[in-house]
Amino acid sequence: MASLSREIVVLILQFLKEENYMEAMHRLEKESGFFFNTEYFGEKFLAGVWDEVETYLSGFTKLDDNRHSTKIFFEIRKQKYLEALDRQDIAKAAEILYNDLAFVSTSNEGVYKEITLLLNLPNFRLNPQLSTYGNTQNARSIVLGEVKRLIEANPLFREKLMFPTLSSSRLRTLINQSLNWQHSFCKNPRPNTHIKTLFTDHTCPNPNGGAAANAGALDNWMADESADKPQPRQLAEILDPSHCRQLTLPDTTGSSTKVARLLYMNSAVGILALGIDGIQRLWKWVKIEENPRGKATTNVAPQLWQPDSGLLMTNDVSRVNLKGSTPCIALAKNDSYVMSAVGGTASLFNMVTFEVMTKFLQRPPASTFLAFYPQDQNIIAIGMEDSMIHIYNLQTDVIIAKLNGHKERITGLAFSTTLNILVSSGADAQLSVWSLYTWEKRKSVAIQMPAGKPASGDTRVQFHVDQIHVLAVHETQLAIFDASKMNCVRRWIPQDSLSAPISSAVFACNSKLIYTAFRDGNIGVFDADSLRLRCRISPSAYFPQGSQGLSPLVVAANPKDPNQFAIALNDGSIKVIEPTEAEAM
Known part of the structure; x- marks a missing residue:
């Protein structure tokens, strides 16, 4: 094993030197x-x-x-x-x-x-x-x-199916973080310095630099880090479409249905949208010369995907009041099937044929949130309109447990396999922690509301990659909790240029950033560790010219690229956004 490990290390170093990162990772994965x-x-x-x-x-x-x-x-x-x-x-x-x-x-x-x-x-x-x-x-x-x-x-x-996802952009990010730290010690630091390699120490050759970073030419959403001295703590602002790369997903159906839920495929080759009408649309990037890896990118438009049969992934919405429904969706980690519901019957769809594999929960109350158990995709947690949580086995068609602890409908569910817990959130502004094996409630805490705000409204939860810290998103705030104790360690309340209510927020795939959409059209990119605003993307940077009444409803983060996210607007359109020159990180 020692000689094999040494050989693998040599191979990795060789591939890294040639900048063939993905080949190195696959070789390690296969041979280790x-x-x-x-x-x-x-x-x-x-x-x-x-x-x-x-x-x-x-x-x-x-x-x-x-x-x-x-x-x-x-x-x-x-x-x-x-x-x-x-x-x-x-x-x-x-x-x-x-x-x-x-x-x-x-x-x-x-x-x-x-x-x-x-x-x-x-x-x-x-x-x-x-x-x-x-x-x-x-x-x-x-x-x-x-x-x-x-x-x-x-x-x-178990523990052998999830290889660390290190894309070339992630490795370049690590290089940048290392060299940006060196850059902070330059006697005369240049703004927008071009850092290329890890094989030589970085210094700024031009002694006449030192101007503030140009917010319109950021290399990534964290680009102001290199100029982040205790005194230039400037806010990067993106005001013009030329200051970020973006792509509107093509839709030949002419649908203007609002998107209620938005997900990237776990393989990062496509985006899945669930409309309030119960129809799911899937866009996939294909491998072509301009996009040889077939991954999500703003350089090439994806295809609106449909099987040869012409089937649509359509939920049963008969006898459903769509205005009062809560659409929900969950994607299996191997991207082979997706489960969704819009106020009525929950359906499990085959992601290749779009066929319904099975239906369940055909009677009220309706499901309001879905989450697959990471270590067994046959197990799913289902949040209900009546505030209950059902732990359901898809294979045996058996409800394993019913969790009772909230007072209003369930609005969020997140598993931590490190802490062996399920965290739930409800429209009662409560967070509850449940044991994975006994399904007993360990603790329940209330989200602290700003003065004059009622303790109600949807709250979403998502675990940090460390599987210990959990992000709670409410229209009034972003809050980070230590899930081992369930105490709030950080909180941010809308203010100044971002004072509108929050409509949606998610961690980037590496949990370094939090992409946050506001109802007035602004998008904030926050440092996840400090909840300090790094970048504000103005509506003028991504709204069509002359548009009125547009608002972002939901944001989704690329699971492989920490610098890319997608946003669904209330006119039914979906945009993919990434920083200018992200590939040069």
Whole structure:
């Protein structure tokens, strides 16, 4: 292991020197054996390279480790068996049956007899259970989805599925933070100094610098850090469209429906919007020459995605008063399915085919907030209109627990796997903490309201990447709580140039920044540690010319790039915004 680790370190240093960051990360991921690379596994599975699939899988689990592992190997070998039958290669099919699938004869004799009988059929699709098998590629995709779900549910894979997401922009951010610290010691610091490399110490060559930073040419939302002496603490202001890069998501449907919820896909290749009419729209960036990684960017417009069937991801809103409903949505961490509801039945959608996989909660009260449990995507917390929280198992269709502690509807839910807690927020301006295993309430605290403000209104909660500090967002404030004690450690109240009520706020993916939308159209970029305002983006910088009555409703942060966010406006449009020259960080 020592020599392997040394080799990996050498490879990483080599790739970093060549600035091939993602290749370094993938090489580390594949060769270390500490993290399960679902992307690599999926590629080999869809290619039907079964020996490599099993070899890679065997580095993490063996066939008889537990029932999840046994089922994973069974599904893989059964697919290999069916493909041999489909090719009419009976000899190969028999070899797989008697060698690879022999373990089934002792664990489930009935199933083994049933799959053995397939050898005698001219086409195994004559078996009623396999009549919808389809073609090989389709079948592989379906089985891969099932295998991935089994892997996520397998306790042996816990803590091995989430590799640290280090994009090139993140690594350049680390370089900038290091060199900006050096820059603070320059005798004659230049504003907007161009810092390129980590391999040489930084100094400012021009002794005549020292002017204030030009707010219109920021390299990133934290760019005033280099000029942040105790006395230039200036506020960067973006007033003109040329001072930030932006893109309006194309919509050929001509829809002007307000967006109630906005999410990036966890892979950062798309954006998902849930309208107040119950229809979900998905935009995806594709791999092209101008965008070889196919990630979200303002350089290239994404496509409004739709399957060949023409299906829309539409929630059941029959018998629902849309004006009084609370739309809610949650995306599985592997981006394979999404759950949503708009005042009525909750539906689980397949993100590839847009088909409804299952429906539940078909009777009142309605669900108002959804959150998947990070370590088992079959478990979901459902906040309800009647102030209850249901912990629900999608696979078994069983409510595990009902949590009772709020007085008004649930408006936010967030899990911490570090503290083993669920934090909930309600329209009663209360935050409650629940144990993940016993589901008992540990503590409940009230959000401190400014003088004259009622203790009501929606509160959203989101955990910092440290999984200890939690951001609570209310129209009257941003507040950071230490969730281990549930005491407020920092608070910011709208004031000065940002005095309008807050409509939405989220952590950047690295939790260094908080993107905050205000109802008057301003956007504030806050330092998450101090809640100090770093940058104000004026409505004039991103509203269309001559627009009136526009307002940002909800903001979403890119899960891979800390310098990019998306905003949904009340005219139904969605914009992606990032700083000028973000790629040069």
